[in-house]
Amino acid sequence: MQVPVNNFKKALSSGDSQLGIWASFADPYATEAIATVGADWLLIDGEHGPNDVRSILAQLQAVAPYASHPVVRVVDANPAVIKQVLDIGAQTLMVPMIDTAEQARAVVAATRYPPNGIRGVGAALGRASRWTSIPDYADSGVKEICVIVQVESVKGISNIEEIVSVDGVDGVFFGPVDLSASMDLMDQPTHPDVVKAIEHGTSIARAAGKAAGVLATDVERAKGYLAAGVQFAAVGIDILMLINSGRALLRELRGDADEKRTSYG
Numbered sequence: 001m002q003v004p005v006n007n008f009k010k011a012l013s014s015g016d017s018q019l020g021i022w023a024s025f026a027d028p029y030a031t032e033a034i035a036t037v038g039a040d041w042l043l044i045d046g047e048h049g050p051n052d053v054r055s056i057l058a059q060l061q062a063v064a065p066y067a068s069h070p071v072v073r074v075v076d077a078n079p080a081v082i083k084q085v086l087d088i089g090a091q092t093l094m095v096p097m098i099d100t101a102e103q104a105r106a107v108v109a110a111t112r113y114p115p116n117g118i119r120g121v122g123a124a125l126g127r128a129s130r131w132t133s134i135p136d137y138a139d140s141g142v143k144e145i146c147v148i149v150q151v152e153s154v155k156g157i158s159n160i161e162e163i164v165s166v167d168g169v170d171g172v173f174f175g176p177v178d179l180s181a182s183m184d185l186m187d188q189p190t191h192p193d194v195v196k197a198i199e200h201g202t203s204i205a206r207a208a209g210k211a212a213g214v215l216a217t218d219v220e221r222a223k224g225y226l227a228a229g230v231q232f233a234a235v236g237i238d239i240l241m242l243i244n245s246g247r248a249l250l251r252e253l254r255g256d257a258d259e260k261r262t263s264y265g
């Protein structure tokens with residue numbers, strides 16, 4: 001058996017755009033439903049979604065038959081968590097809150113076996129190697145791993161050139177919600193200064209030959225970012241799509257007020 005080709009990584013390295021949907025329910029049934037929508041990728045959110053290794057595993061298994069590529073956002077850069085998530089067969093990782101090249105290098109090292117990194121060797125016991133059915137996993141499997149670091153602070157933006165030049169970082173994903181907070185613009189992820197910082201980061205990433213991604217749930221904002229060189233955009237969050245359409249329905253039928261709510265880009 002051969003390691004599955006990481007079509008998301010392939011698309012990013014060939015410059016193709018990839019649209020994604022955020023899966024926040026931490027539930028395989030909901031995430032499988034999202035996988036049928038036709039997005040190029042979906043995000044299994046282990047940072048803000050109530051996920052653990054088992055729930056991430058169940059979602060990876062649920063979406064395996066579909067073309068939508070699962071990106072797993074881990075809770076943080078802890079190498080022990082990265083090891084577990086890789087061992088259950090995640091191929092693309094998104095790691096939040098990366099502010100420096102040193103942190104980015106540590107993330108890459110956690111995804112590589114010695115002597116190139118520090119990942120513990122145990123995939124034979126895991127889904128990653130399909131329990132040894134992929135005999136050369138240590139070599140071919142690692143080649144299919146895609147490392148996305150999240151830059152979402154003023155510090156991260158100021159270090160963007162060094163971060164994107166780290167070998168093994170395939171792409172950078174800008175988090176407008178956290179970045180707006182870091183810029184003292186809480187709840188204003190589409191503020192012009194936030195957009196400007198993300199477009200600046202995008203041009204630096206692309207110039208370094210790395211992919212740039214962003215969360216943009218407003219359609220016009222998403223189009224703006226794609227026109228500015230963003231390659232992979234998350235354009236919808238499942239839980240927000242559900243509650244927003246529920247609220248819109250009640251507004252229409254009952255005339256409920258359209259209250260101002262937190263925006264998520």
Ligand SMILES: O=C(O)C(=O)C[C@H](O)[C@@H](O)CO
Nearest residue numbers: 048152175176177178179264
């Ligand atoms: O800062 C951001 O934007 C993100 O990282 C995405 C958020 O975490 C997402 O969960 C929406 O709030």
